[in-house]
Amino acid sequence: MQDNLLDVLETQWLEEEDLPDSSSQDTQVYYVRSVLKWHYRQEDWYIPGNFLLIRSGFGQAAPDVAVLKGYTNQQKDKERPQSWRIDPPRRPAPAVVIEISSKETWEKDLLEKVILYGQLGISEYFAFDADTPRNWVGRTERLLGWKYQNGQPQAIAPDSRGWLWSLELDSWMVADNNFLRLLDKYGQPRPAEWEVIEATQSELDTLRAKLKEMGIDPDAL
Numbered sequence: 001m002q003d004n005l006l007d008v009l010e011t012q013w014l015e016e017e018d019l020p021d022s023s024s025q026d027t028q029v030y031y032v033r034s035v036l037k038w039h040y041r042q043e044d045w046y047i048p049g050n051f052l053l054i055r056s057g058f059g060q061a062a063p064d065v066a067v068l069k070g071y072t073n074q075q076k077d078k079e080r081p082q083s084w085r086i087d088p089p090r091r092p093a094p095a096v097v098i099e100i101s102s103k104e105t106w107e108k109d110l111l112e113k114v115i116l117y118g119q120l121g122i123s124e125y126f127a128f129d130a131d132t133p134r135n136w137v138g139r140t141e142r143l144l145g146w147k148y149q150n151g152q153p154q155a156i157a158p159d160s161r162g163w164l165w166s167l168e169l170d171s172w173m174v175a176d177n178n179f180l181r182l183l184d185k186y187g188q189p190r191p192a193e194w195e196v197i198e199a200t201q202s203e204l205d206t207l208r209a210k211l212k213e214m215g216i217d218p219d220a221l
Helices: 002-013 024-039 106-110 112-120 193-213
Strands: 052-055 059-061 065-069 083-085 096-100 124-128 143-149 152-155 164-166 171-176 179-183
Touching: 024 065, 024 096, 024 179, 024 193, 052 112, 059 112, 106 112, 112 124, 112 143, 112 152, 124 164, 143 164, 143 171
Parallel strands: 052 083, 096 124
Antiparallel strands: 052 059, 065 096, 124 143, 143 152, 164 171, 171 179
8 A cells, every 4th residue: 555655645746836845754745635625625725835834932833744634714814825934823833733753853853842842832742764774863752742832841651552642633643654644533544635535546446347247338338
């Protein structure tokens, strides 16, 4: 499934105006954003990547993925900003941020940013190590998460499967080898748009084959 997904991602990139490179970090950022944008497409959310967040007196950061709820209700225009100056309650912080660790960033992801995102007013923060070999030195996990209470981080405890529950996303966050997956409360995957299209096409192909076995031409129906 993973190799097939990578092939699909590369095909999708060819249709993008700004192509990311082929690193696992960029692949994962693209995939996570695609899942979030498709599943929450009916919500009033803005889900940018490498999005600069600034809060006066507290600092700034540019998480790989941010989930900003209620964006269009906050803005009169339809332009998508490249940065966001946090000024609650008028301009709230993103509800969730996600970092995909690299060799250069992993220590900050697990130390400095855990504190910084609380200061910026983030509700939940997840960090994921997508690479093989691993970037996180001395860690057995691939996925960690924190929720914040009054800006103070509290580690999100994994269940017996190692899954982390995101209250803000109403989803399980799951490390599936080199991919970060989102699952619903029943453990069913939350797919990206092209995965839905692929599944639908597969079902149609199966139906067509069964009709032909029965001597029925599906194109004549």
